[in-house]
Amino acid sequence: xRKLFTGLNRYAAALGLAxxxxxxxxxxxxxxxYYPVAVGxxxxxxxxxxxxxxxxxxxGIRIKPVYSGxxxxxxxxxxxxxxxxxxxxxxxxLSTDMYTLIDENxxxxxxxxxxxxxxxxxxxxxxxxxxxxxxxxxKTWGIPFQRSTVVMYWNKExxxxxxxxxxxxxxxxxxxxxxxxxxxxxxxxxxxxTWGVQVPSSGFPYWLFQTFTTQNGxxxxxxxxxETYFDRPQVxxxxxxxxxxxxxxxxxxxxxxxxxxxxxxFFERKAAIIYTTTGNLTNIRNNAGFEFGVAMLPxxxxxxxxxxxxxxxxxxxxxxxxxxxALKFVQWLSAPERAxxxxxxxxxxxxxxxxxxxxxxxxxxxxxxxxxxxxDQLQYAVAELSTHDNQRVTKALNDGLQAALTGTKxxxxxxxxxxxxxxxxxxxxx
Amino acid sequence: MSSLALxxxxxxxxxxxxxxxxxWTLGLLWLLxxxxxxxxxxxxxxxxARFELFAPLTLDNxxxxxxxxxxxxxxxxxxxxxxxxxxxxxxxxxLAAYAFARFSFPGRDIAFALVLVQLMIMPDVLIVENxxxxxxxxxVDTIGAIALPYMASAFGIFLLRQxxxxxxxxxxxxxxxxxxxxxxxxxxxxxxxxRPTYLAYALVSVSHHWNNFLWPLVVTNTVDTRPLTVGxxxxxxxxxxxxxxxxxxxxxxxxxxxxxxxxxxxxxFVQGFLRAGIR
Numbered sequence: 254x255r256k257l258f259t260g261l262n263r264y265a266a267a268l269g270l271a272x273x274x275x276x277x278x279x280x281x282x283x284x285x286x287y288y289p290v291a292v293g294x295x296x297x298x299x300x301x302x303x304x305x306x307x308x309x310x311x312x313g314i315r316i317k318p319v320y321s322g323x324x325x326x327x328x329x330x331x332x333x334x335x336x337x338x339x340x341x342x343x344x345x346x347l348s349t350d351m352y353t354l355i356d357e358n359x360x361x362x363x364x365x366x367x368x369x370x371x372x373x374x375x376x377x378x379x380x381x382x383x384x385x386x387x388x389x390x391x392k393t394w395g396i397p398f399q400r401s402t403v404v405m406y407w408n409k410e411x412x413x414x415x416x417x418x419x420x421x422x423x424x425x426x427x428x429x430x431x432x433x434x435x436x437x438x439x440x441x442x443x444x445x446x447t448w449g450v451q452v453p454s455s456g457f458p459y460w461l462f463q464t465f466t467t468q469n470g471x472x473x474x475x476x477x478x479x480e481t482y483f484d485r486p487q488v489x490x491x492x493x494x495x496x497x498x499x500x501x502x503x504x505x506x507x508x509x510x511x512x513x514x515x516x517x518x519f520f521e522r523k524a525a526i527i528y529t530t531t532g533n534l535t536n537i538r539n540n541a542g543f544e545f546g547v548a549m550l551p552x553x554x555x556x557x558x559x560x561x562x563x564x565x566x567x568x569x570x571x572x573x574x575x576x577x578x579a580l581k582f583v584q585w586l587s588a589p590e591r592a593x594x595x596x597x598x599x600x601x602x603x604x605x606x607x608x609x610x611x612x613x614x615x616x617x618x619x620x621x622x623x624x625x626x627x628x629d630q631l632q633y634a635v636a637e638l639s640t641h642d643n644q645r646v647t648k649a650l651n652d653g654l655q656a657a658l659t660g661t662k663x664x665x666x667x668x669x670x671x672x673x674x675x676x677x678x679x680x681x682x683x
Numbered sequence: 684m685s686s687l688a689l690x691x692x693x694x695x696x697x698x699x700x701x702x703x704x705x706x707w708t709l710g711l712l713w714l715l716x717x718x719x720x721x722x723x724x725x726x727x728x729x730x731x732a733r734f735e736l737f738a739p740l741t742l743d744n745x746x747x748x749x750x751x752x753x754x755x756x757x758x759x760x761x762x763x764x765x766x767x768x769x770x771x772x773x774x775x776x777x778l779a780a781y782a783f784a785r786f787s788f789p790g791r792d793i794a795f796a797l798v799l800v801q802l803m804i805m806p807d808v809l810i811v812e813n814x815x816x817x818x819x820x821x822x823v824d825t826i827g828a829i830a831l832p833y834m835a836s837a838f839g840i841f842l843l844r845q846x847x848x849x850x851x852x853x854x855x856x857x858x859x860x861x862x863x864x865x866x867x868x869x870x871x872x873x874x875x876x877x878r879p880t881y882l883a884y885a886l887v888s889v890s891h892h893w894n895n896f897l898w899p900l901v902v903t904n905t906v907d908t909r910p911l912t913v914g915x916x917x918x919x920x921x922x923x924x925x926x927x928x929x930x931x932x933x934x935x936x937x938x939x940x941x942x943x944x945x946x947x948x949x950x951x952f953v954q955g956f957l958r959a960g961i962r
Contacts, residue, residue, distance in 0.1 A: 285904070319904040321900065334901075336814070337814035337818045
């Protein structure tokens with residue numbers, strides 16, 4: 254059998270394809286680092302550059318960055334590798350995959366890796382809003398890396414044309430409806446040419462929906478990730494508000510709104526106000542042919558947004574030396590200077606208060622203050638929906654939301670159905 | 684009287700018009716996404732959703748796409764990948780199909796039924812198990828690893844077996860009298876007569892594996908082994924919306940070789956299928 258395998262190896266090598274089988278020298282620790290790309294720009298080159306910088310400062314550790322597609326592709330790749338006995342050492346995954354990773358015994362808690370007081374201090378150096386999705390059961394499983402929140406972008410020109418103060422965004426739900434009615438424009442035939450407000454609902458509508466529920470004073474799940482509250486009255490009210498934007502007030506496009514093309518609709522002046530991620534800032538800054546503003550989301554009973562984006566995880570299938578090296582790399586990546594540079598390069602929110610105090614960050618926001626909106630909104634931020642068996646529970650909610658938005662179910666019916674499905678899935682984790 | 688005489692002529696003309704219209708409709712439907720991709724790829728992204736005849740032309744999108752990923756390397760990998768897979772498939776499927784079609788051995792029908800069962804299973808279901816095997820073979824992150832799970836293609840075996848079964852035994856007997864052995868018969872009789880089937884199968888196989896995404900992504904880690912589709916995925920990062928212009932440019936870049944090859948060899952393909960029909 255051995256012979257057959259070496260034969261196959263040789264076959265691959267003979268074709269000139271065996272780049273990956275090269276053996277690692279025993280002295281150096283080699284760490285594989287899987288990361289997704291979710292924003293534009295030469296991200297792979299930036300990550301390769303960071304890995305090279307780290308290697309220069311830390312001889313004896315080699316980082317092998319592996320670009321692994323979208324977040325969905327990355328979790329599929331990571332879980333396959335984990336089950337195939339070939340887990341990466343470090344990976345950037347959605348913070349919401351935390352319970353899934355714990356249930357698979359794939360990751361180690363940072364509390365078990367840190368030893369010195371300085372390292373323990375480091376664990377507490379990030380914004381608490383981002384840690385809500387990174388800790389459970391009293392332990393920290395992820396370190397914030399490329400994190401975001403939902404913010405509102407508005408077209409100042411359209412505000413001016415509608416007789417609104419172009420420097421002031423709507424502050425409350427009532428104002429949002431009022432502004433929306435003034436901003437929505439119709440042509441002679443009655444077809445809408447510009448929608449007042451547009452909240453995307455394809456792909457992951459639950460994330461946008463969490464803005465409304467948080468503003469209505471309720472969270473969608475408990476901190477242990479074993480219970481959901483989809484059928485609570487405040488949740489149904491929040492969904493009713495979203496549905497009414499289109500159905501009752503006529504200021505929002507009907508049906509399911511595509512996430513990927515929402516920025517484009519904004520550029521084309523088809524929507525005057527859009528809700529989308531802070532990760533879009535660089536894109537909108539480069540492509541909007543008009544003055545735009547960035548603001549916190551309008552408040553219902555209170556302000557609110559979920560956080561989003563990816564955390565750094567260290568995997569359990571590794572030697573003590575590898576884990577120590579991995580911890581070093583994660584600390585290096587999340588250090589204030591690097592976090593600031595990463596935020597500037599990508600548009601994500603810098604993850605620690607110290608990062609905002611660095612010279613380069615101060616210089617950056619001095620002539621472009623928009624990124625601070627997301628930072629200031631963090632005090633109202635809650636954890637993104639995340640439970641055990643997260644993919645299936647989230648799908649139950651997404652299906653319910655889209656059914657309500659397209660009008661096939663009433664908000665109450667849709668949320669009751671979603672809750673029943675979530676109950677069924679989560680029962681075995683209690 | 685005259686109306687009676689005219690009726691058949693009218694019918695056949697009507698038939699022809701109907702055929703032409705249907706062919707044009709299908710052709711246009713097929714062409715539409717391609718035309719849109721070409722339009723957006725050659726214009727600045729402001730014009731992605733607007734049609735103006737004299738919009739400024741640009742090659743910037745191609746430059747952006749070209750610089751965002753090492754496309755020449757990916758192209759080489761994809762070419763290596765589809766040729767490796769096709770070579771493996773042709774060899775394995777031919778031998779297996781020959782055995783199933785022309786030899787009787789104990790357990791043949793059960794073995795063939797098992798091959799057919801494989802047709803019912805989505806390859807994606809087997810990703811974890813395949814990964815485990817590939818990892819044990821030490822082949823993770825090689826082009827061989829992407830190719831291996833697809834080489835024993837059930838579809839190929841089935842298709843070739845059916846084709847071989849339609850070939851008259853008399854031809855085989857004649858070849859044997861002339862002195863051909865078991866493999867000689869395969870080489871001189873079956874393979875030449877099944878050429879149209881091979882051509883059709885090769886077309887399906889190449890275009891399928893040119894487009895395959897998930898398995899190559901999962902089992903490869905470096906630029907040296909990854910195919911075009913994985914490179915393309917960089918542009919689908921949806922956190923910040925989709926830039927259709929760049930995506931279209933990248934799509935054209937990666938599908939161009941296949942499109943051009945098809946246009947060049949189109950005559951051969953069509954003739955291949957025609958011959959298959961005549962017999």
